Amino acid sequence: MSLFAFDDAACEAFAREGTPLFAYSLGTAEAQFRALRAALPPRARLAYAVKANPHPRLLERFADLGASFDCASAGELARVADLAPGRIFYAGPGKRTAELDLALGLGVRVQAEGWEDLERLERLAKGPVAVNLRVHPGGGIREASPIIGGTGPSAFGVDEEDLPALLARAAGLRKVAIRGLHVFAASNERDATRLLATHRHVLGMARRLQEALVTPLEQVDLGGGLGIPYAPGEAPLDVEALGRGLGELLEQSPWFTGELVLEPGRFLAGPCGVYLTRVTRVKESRGVRFVILEGGVNHLLRPLLTGQAFPTRAVGAAGPVRPATLAGPLCTSLDRLGEVELPELAPGALLALGMAGAYGFTEAMTPFLSHPAPRERWEA
Structure with missing residues (x-):
């Protein structure tokens, strides 16, 4: 299982349209579903957990594959009611x-x-x-x-x-x-x-x-x-x-x-997404290197909740790596995306955070401090 749904060339092409950006691969999500479905006994039903990523295009693809849906709100019920009648849990x-x-x-x-x-x-x-x-x-x-x-x-x-x-x-x-x-x-x-x-x-x-x-x-x-x-x-x-x-x-x-x-939920949707963001500033503070990004917990909250960073890659960059603390742009010390290993970076460098197809945008604190919402794009 790859930690990133897209290679550097694709990430660079997407980023030219503007960042921060979530990019998703429907093909990767479908492959995850088919692999799991094929491995399970016939008497096992797959009910996608909508909370992982409720985007309509993803729900439509899973419905076409025969998925049931696990919903946890009236809003989620409304998203899938017409897609999978008789195949919904609440x-x-x-x-x-x-x-x-x-x-x-x-x-x-x-x-x-x-x-x-x-x-x-x-x-x-x-x-x-x-x-x-x-x-x-x-x-x-x-x-x-x-x-x-x-x-x-x-x-x-x-x-x-x-x-x-x-x-x-x-x-x-x-x-x-x-x-x-x-x-x-x-x-x-x-x-x-x-x-x-x-x-x-x-x-x-x-x-x-x-x-x-x-x-x-x-x-x-x-x-x-x-x-x-x-x-x-x-x-x-x-x-x-x-x-x-x-x-x-x-x-x-x-x-x-x-x-x-x-x-x-996470198993099916996580591998299909990457989050692309540029470095705005790099700072050394009392022995800690902070890499400050365009987006933080307003786009990705999971690292703050779990203490685990998303897999992170410097797109198109090489060289020796050393520890870096990923920080977002919000005016709060809570805006941290975890500890990772990265090469030397300058403002404008592009980072790709993998496994971001689940518990990403819709889990985040997007309204907090009124920074712009990230863009989203879907690839077949």
Whole structure:
């Protein structure tokens, strides 16, 4: 998996139209989808996580490829409602009543977060409604950062240990029926073995849920978490190993006759994008080299949240590299895009930040300090 969707010549050509700029390759996104789809068992459904990159051209391409969609807001539902009817999931920890009513009207599969979702759906529904119940697992991958997820306290779902009490309460529902399990317990995981260990735990939960409901589950939604490399030398996720492992888990679970659902977002969209920006200033300050750019957290927020820079390349430049702190133009010390290795640079030098097709422009603090928004362009 390449860290950059475009070579230097393409980046230089795009940059002549003006920077900062996000450039995306639809062909790269399609290749990611096809590779993952081919590796997975037939009973696995791919639901693209719209939050990773909700651009209409990307959504249209994935819809044409047969993707389902994982939405987390009414706005995201509106983006895909006409693209993939019958292939939409609706998640999120704070759904409002009007949003649940919209979801019912669109016929999407609601991922119920707890009793509040179930009770309001019961009042709103005009007929039988099948939902998936989100459960926050007590085992599986432990995340390094509490903002990502893992098995600690969470605003999402029903804690695994509280599931029996919730099911006892839900037994009184007449229109809403729990027919699936939804779990999300990993983020940007590139180790197929670790992902499969979590999926094994989830299937164990699913079996207990099915036994408690005394009815077959239609779906087990394993969530996302499929990772991509952000640094040279990092190995990509082995999707073939992931697919084989999921096939084996299904063979070992004859009690489950429904479908698996995966919600890749970053894995599908990340490799398709690069962010192009020019250097405005280079400063040495008490032993630290600051490379100050046209755009910062107003265009790319992820490095500030995770502490990990996007892969960065000096376009058309060569020579020995040394550490550099990437800083944006905003009048705040929070405007940092991470630590990278770069050659000597002068104002006007062009940098390409790879893997920027996911959690880029639409995650950023674009209105903050009223700097211009970046441009976007799409290549076939």
